[in-house]
Amino acid sequence: MHDRDRRLLEAARRGDAAEVRAALDAGASVETRDEELRSPLLLAALSDHVQAARVLVAAGADPDAQDRRHDSPWLVTGVTGSVAMMRVLLPAGPDLTLRYRYGGVSVIPASERGHVAYVRAVLRETDIDVNHVNDLGWTALLEAVILGDGGRAHQEIVELLLAAGARPELADADGVTALEHAERRGFDALAALLKAAA
Template sequence: MNPGNTVHHQLLAAAERGDDAGVRAALAAGADVGARDAELRTPLLLAALGDHVQAARTLVAAGADPNAQDRRHDSAWLVTGVTGSVAMMRVLLPGGPDVRLRNRFGGVSVIPASERGHVAYVRAVLAETDIEVDHVNDLGWTALLEAVILGDGGPAHQEVVRLLLAAGADRGLADKDGVTPLTHAERRGFTELAELLRSAR
């Protein structure tokens, strides 16, 4: 095996393990911070997937790209919306993430975070970036629609809806069938969510 490939592999493996010392050693040995595995995942993406914050911090400081996407169109930045890791989100910000970057469903990071009820992440990403609160994905859904349609209507999703509305989310934006978030909430029997959506100004 080419020695260069070996050190790149060591970097990828260390990032995936969250081994910050290993990441530093591989970088010092000349590993490419933008190396990719067979799925086109970079060390930073692997660190983000495992929520290995210190390893990610080292990689960002070394110039890693938070926007580099793999075969599934995941990037380190987009993954934070799935994991809900506020710490990882903040570590990536100095790397200049593109908050408009789209995942394989055409969504930005706040959409999967809203679907999953990641309250702290939704609060932070809305407050600390200029992410588009009303971005519409390929399914025709906004973060608000996903929180209602794919959420469980419980306290976490209620708080997500509050945060989205406070950030200016348009409660009148309907899905591709013309169904609004309020109508979805009523159909699913989510009385608290429906009340929030009715009272939104």
């Protein structure tokens, strides 16, 4: 790897937007990769370095470039819940159907982790598939119930998903619906929302 590419990767990792621009001006490849196949844009997205990401996107960085773990800049926005990063990446035209290592799209980890603002924004500002089923047989709605804590954030996410067309009757690989999971876990507020949507 050329020194200027190493310089770009390190600058992106640190979030130093001026140094990112300088490395690119010096001839660094915007799609260079580190040992884990992470691109500069992915490194910036992982740590929510929005300004550095903006420079990289302007230079043509690929929002779908996946590393060894199948993470991409776009997909990690669902993990971090960064609405600002999501909006920086949208003009680059990310593939909303791109899947991470468990076969999901970005709204699924965001729903699991309780990232209300991200779920609201990604549903409003993109046409992401709210009923996408991952390799575990789970939709965003199922993940919000199965892996969530039943609290206010997950209640808001369930409301947002239902309003966006999430289908509560879609069951997991074992035939268990989100409502049944909510009832089993004692999540009365979630169960009430799901019953009202049935």
